[in-house]
Amino acid sequence: MRKAPSFSSPKLDMNPMVDMAFLLVTFFMLTTTFKMPQVLSVNTPASFADTRLPEKDVITLTVSPEGRIFMDADGKFTRQKLLVRMGERYNLAFDEQQRAAFGLLGGFGMPVEGLAPFLNLSPEQRKLVVQPGIPADTVANQLADWLIQARLINPAFRVAIRADKDVPYDLVDQLIQTLLDQNITRFNLITDPKVQQSSKP
Amino acid sequence: MNARYTSPRLSDPDDPADRDARRNQPPVDMDMNPMVDMAFLLLTFFMLATTFSQPRTMEIVMPPKPEPQQELLEQPIKESKALTLILGNDDNVHWYRGVSEPQLHTIFYGADGLQPLLVRLNSEVSELVVLIKPLPDSRYENLVDVLDDLTLAGIERYALVAPTAADEALYLAGSTLQRNAP
Numbered sequence A: 001m002r003k004a005p006s007f008s009s010p011k012l013d014m015n016p017m018v019d020m021a022f023l024l025v026t027f028f029m030l031t032t033t034f035k036m037p038q039v040l041s042v043n044t045p046a047s048f049a050d051t052r053l054p055e056k057d058v059i060t061l062t063v064s065p066e067g068r069i070f071m072d073a074d075g076k077f078t079r080q081k082l083l084v085r086m087g088e089r090y091n092l093a094f095d096e097q098q099r100a101a102f103g104l105l106g107g108f109g110m111p112v113e114g115l116a117p118f119l120n121l122s123p124e125q126r127k128l129v130v131q132p133g134i135p136a137d138t139v140a141n142q143l144a145d146w147l148i149q150a151r152l153i154n155p156a157f158r159v160a161i162r163a164d165k166d167v168p169y170d171l172v173d174q175l176i177q178t179l180l181d182q183n184i185t186r187f188n189l190i191t192d193p194k195v196q197q198s199s200k201p
Numbered sequence B: 001m002n003a004r005y006t007s008p009r010l011s012d013p014d015d016p017a018d019r020d021a022r023r024n025q026p027p028v029d030m031d032m033n034p035m036v037d038m039a040f041l042l043l044t045f046f047m048l049a050t051t052f053s054q055p056r057t058m059e060i061v062m063p064p065k066p067e068p069q070q071e072l073l074e075q076p077i078k079e080s081k082a083l084t085l086i087l088g089n090d091d092n093v094h095w096y097r098g099v100s101e102p103q104l105h106t107i108f109y110g111a112d113g114l115q116p117l118l119v120r121l122n123s124e125v126s127e128l129v130v131l132i133k134p135l136p137d138s139r140y141e142n143l144v145d146v147l148d149d150l151t152l153a154g155i156e157r158y159a160l161v162a163p164t165a166a167d168e169a170l171y172l173a174g175s176t177l178q179r180n181a182p
Helices: A015-031 A076-090 A096-104 A112-120 A123-128 A142-153 A169-181 B016-024 B033-051 B114-124 B140-153 B165-180
Strands: A058-063 A069-073 A158-163 A186-193 B056-061 B082-087 B093-097 B105-107 B129-134 B158-160
Touching: A015 B033, A058 A142, A058 A169, A069 A076, A069 A142, A076 A096, A076 A112, A076 A142, A096 A112, A142 A169, A158 A169, A169 B140, A186 B140, B056 B140, B082 B140, B082 B165, B093 B114, B093 B165, B114 B140, B129 B140
Parallel strands: A058 A158, A158 A186, B082 B129, B129 B158
Antiparallel strands: A058 A069, A186 B056, B082 B093, B093 B105
């Protein structure tokens, strides 16, 4: 009688794979910078431009289809300093809690007077508020003040315009004139990458 | 040497005492699979998050506004080298050459309209200067399309300027003409 062949269950040594996986996880975790949640999602126009936006020192101005302007400057501490300076400029005091909330805010579109009550809300409540946008008309150009103060804190700031593709041009022009008034003559337009040569009807 | 410390004794498979000790011990067998699953899940997440986060951008440089006292140092350009693009509210480009006798033509944006035209004109005219004049009710996308076509055609001399009253009149006349044509 022949003895049945005994199979030992195959044992794989997982350790090298685990080592490698965790090494890669660590690498990607350290290299990733997380995007702040966007307050406003806009449809940016597509283009063949393939320059990447720098990751640091960027002020993003988002323009909604109705022309509301939202601003976002990167860097938590930069934002907190910016709020204090704007408070001094407009004679408004912001307490510790409001400054902390502003540091975590990923973009805002409130006039500076409405900022204090807005910052007192919880993050969930803030999402429900319809923000009117930063005033940038010739009567009270608060956006210009935000840009001046931001560039005083960090002169390396670049301005990137992230406008919806359906924004009427006169609103974009108003924004560009505001930038030119601040001697910001070099700025970026954020676009979606266009995949292929598509023809328009 | 300090007598209190003994060097660790290496296990000897031939020693019966060691063999007994190992037999009595339950084998250590860790199930690594959940950990591997989690590691790869995180790996996938971070890999995808890194690649897709950077948007594309086009850079624009505009001339600074002149000071009120400062004299305007505008370099005159030859009429034959000027190409004006009026961006209308109908998602079309209206263009004319020169300044004094403008003849308005209408064309689409993109690969089967504006772009071949720009390539052709750029090869015909040396030092072509393009004036982009978006009308207030044109869309922002139109501007980006024009800038894109200019870049693809390899034209580097262009300026973003406000349309004059003459341009708007020309545009209105041109668009009524088209409306009556068919």
